[in-house]
Amino acid sequence: MKDRLLRIKEFIDKKGKVSLHELEAEFKEVSSMTLRRDLTKLEEENAILKIPGGALSVDTVLRAKEADFAERIVYNAQEKLEIASKAVSIIEPSSCIFIDGGSTATYFARALPDENFYVLTNALVVAETVIRKEKPKVALLGGDLRRNDFLTVGSTCLDFIDKINIQIAVMTATGFNKDSGSFTCGMQTEADIKRKVIEKADTVIMLLDGSKVNKKTPYSFAKLDDIDIMVVDKSFPEDLKKSIEEKGIKVY
Amino acid sequence: MKDRLLRIKEFIDKKGKVSLHELEAEFKEVSSMTLRRDLTKLEEENAILKIPGGALSVDTVLRAKEADFAERIVYNAQEKLEIASKAVSIIEPSSCIFIDGGSTATYFARALPDENFYVLTNALVVAETVIRKEKPKVALLGGDLRRNDFLTVGSTCLDFIDKINIQIAVMTATGFNKDSGSFTCGMQTEADIKRKVIEKADTVIMLLDGSKVNKKTPYSFAKLDDIDIMVVDKSFPEDLKKSIEEKGIKVY
DNA sequence: ATAGTTTTGTTAAAAAATAACAAAGTTTTT
DNA sequence: AAAAACTTTGTTATTTTTTAACAAAACTAT
Numbered sequence: 001m002k003d004r005l006l007r008i009k010e011f012i013d014k015k016g017k018v019s020l021h022e023l024e025a026e027f028k029e030v031s032s033m034t035l036r037r038d039l040t041k042l043e044e045e046n047a048i049l050k051i052p053g054g055a056l057s058v059d060t061v062l063r064a065k066e067a068d069f070a071e072r073i074v075y076n077a078q079e080k081l082e083i084a085s086k087a088v089s090i091i092e093p094s095s096c097i098f099i100d101g102g103s104t105a106t107y108f109a110r111a112l113p114d115e116n117f118y119v120l121t122n123a124l125v126v127a128e129t130v131i132r133k134e135k136p137k138v139a140l141l142g143g144d145l146r147r148n149d150f151l152t153v154g155s156t157c158l159d160f161i162d163k164i165n166i167q168i169a170v171m172t173a174t175g176f177n178k179d180s181g182s183f184t185c186g187m188q189t190e191a192d193i194k195r196k197v198i199e200k201a202d203t204v205i206m207l208l209d210g211s212k213v214n215k216k217t218p219y220s221f222a223k224l225d226d227i228d229i230m231v232v233d234k235s236f237p238e239d240l241k242k243s244i245e246e247k248g249i250k251v252y
Numbered sequence: 253m254k255d256r257l258l259r260i261k262e263f264i265d266k267k268g269k270v271s272l273h274e275l276e277a278e279f280k281e282v283s284s285m286t287l288r289r290d291l292t293k294l295e296e297e298n299a300i301l302k303i304p305g306g307a308l309s310v311d312t313v314l315r316a317k318e319a320d321f322a323e324r325i326v327y328n329a330q331e332k333l334e335i336a337s338k339a340v341s342i343i344e345p346s347s348c349i350f351i352d353g354g355s356t357a358t359y360f361a362r363a364l365p366d367e368n369f370y371v372l373t374n375a376l377v378v379a380e381t382v383i384r385k386e387k388p389k390v391a392l393l394g395g396d397l398r399r400n401d402f403l404t405v406g407s408t409c410l411d412f413i414d415k416i417n418i419q420i421a422v423m424t425a426t427g428f429n430k431d432s433g434s435f436t437c438g439m440q441t442e443a444d445i446k447r448k449v450i451e452k453a454d455t456v457i458m459l460l461d462g463s464k465v466n467k468k469t470p471y472s473f474a475k476l477d478d479i480d481i482m483v484v485d486k487s488f489p490e491d492l493k494k495s496i497e498e499k500g501i502k503v504y
Numbered sequence: 505a506t507a508g509t510t511t512t513g514t515t516a517a518a519a520a521a522t523a524a525c526a527a528a529g530t531t532t533t534t
Numbered sequence: 535a536a537a538a539a540c541t542t543t544g545t546t547a548t549t550t551t552t553t554a555a556c557a558a559a560a561c562t563a564t
Contacts, residue, residue: 020551030513033512034512037511049303050304052302052303052304052521056301058313124376124379124380124392127376127397128376128402131402138397139395140376140392140394140395140397140404141394142391142392142394142408142412144390145390150380154391156391156412157394272520282544283544284544285545286543286544288520289542304520304552
């Protein structure tokens, strides 16, 4: 006779989601207290998830998450998705890409096809997103990890960039100053890294949604002249788009 | 001002797991009933998971799943927890600690109190676990990210270790050879890093559960002489424990 | 066999979730 | 601009779920 824990896990996996009452009906041979204790043990082993009044199979959660990939809860998700898919179509396979931090860049990482890219990044979330695919290689810049945005920064990070070759840098900005034509972000350490990456990269792609235009943040890390390609969403002002194109920058 | 739902989701994502009480403390402007209702809404959108007494970030579940995938199914969770809590009690606050990869080390990272430690690691899962706390600083070794275990490896990683000071190294092993007294792991690149870390560390603590004894894996990275303290679980053979203590190694 | 350990069931107490309803705040309609 | 309709929020009471404590049963290892 099989171990009860195992049978409970199988039952939950099969159902996806069970209430304690369903478990009681299925496993009449033991008390509900024992079933509770069993659930606790299974949860400690990460085999299931306890929820109020019952349990959930871990796989159910994974599936729900996949189905919900279009994430409604992120601000401007639609715009970011639009930018990400446009940017991905520009990238050629098997290139060596630096991917910046920030949510737009994360969308880009998700949209990146499962091909033999070589991805460099200082964003933990980006690294994790890409390594979950099958083919691309990922290198992570080392350094001090920041608490709020899960980015590595610092001098070791800068040294690392010195040593690597970047074909394409996929960058983001927190703000864009229309008058000076400069891209800005909120932290000096972040600006240092962005600047160095842009310097080393053969081609610089800037992802920018309309909400960033004329948003002011303290540190400039690049001017329009520094970048080669810009990818924007439909909320991006048409006239600004034209004046940027006149400077010889491709705008998608 | 940001939508409260969004702020709650961010708070949960950052913490990984929150109790309703933590939410109440964070969002004093609304009643706990409102917070409950918010959690229900977020759960309906698959943005979070409700658990008894609080909520869980979906990403946490995903990560737990990944982590288990890397090791085998964590059936020794209890033992690992036992080792982790013993090891944590040895550590003094505000020290500079290197934390190795592997599930036992991850349990250690979780158990680490929220104090002003300086944590170094090449394990993504460890880095994320620690940075979710409030106080400790985290530095991540850069390098190539491995797909199966989310560890960074490679020469840049080794260079990084050269530059840093390590007071305490909290190490794990995949196997321990009783006869030769050597600790082993399954990958050369991993062994390189472990070796270098042990060399640089003032104090080396080895976490080892009984199931590792006489399990053979190809690469040796340390001998008993190299370590100072060993933390084991109750399934660890008593006679072996004694013979190790006779060599001047503290065994907890 | 028997002492020690683990597992299980029962009960009581605590904590959490729900439901119901009133109050405050929004939006829509006129 | 006022009123009606609707939504969100807070309070309280009720129900349900979870935890804790302890004793009985079952299992282990001498």
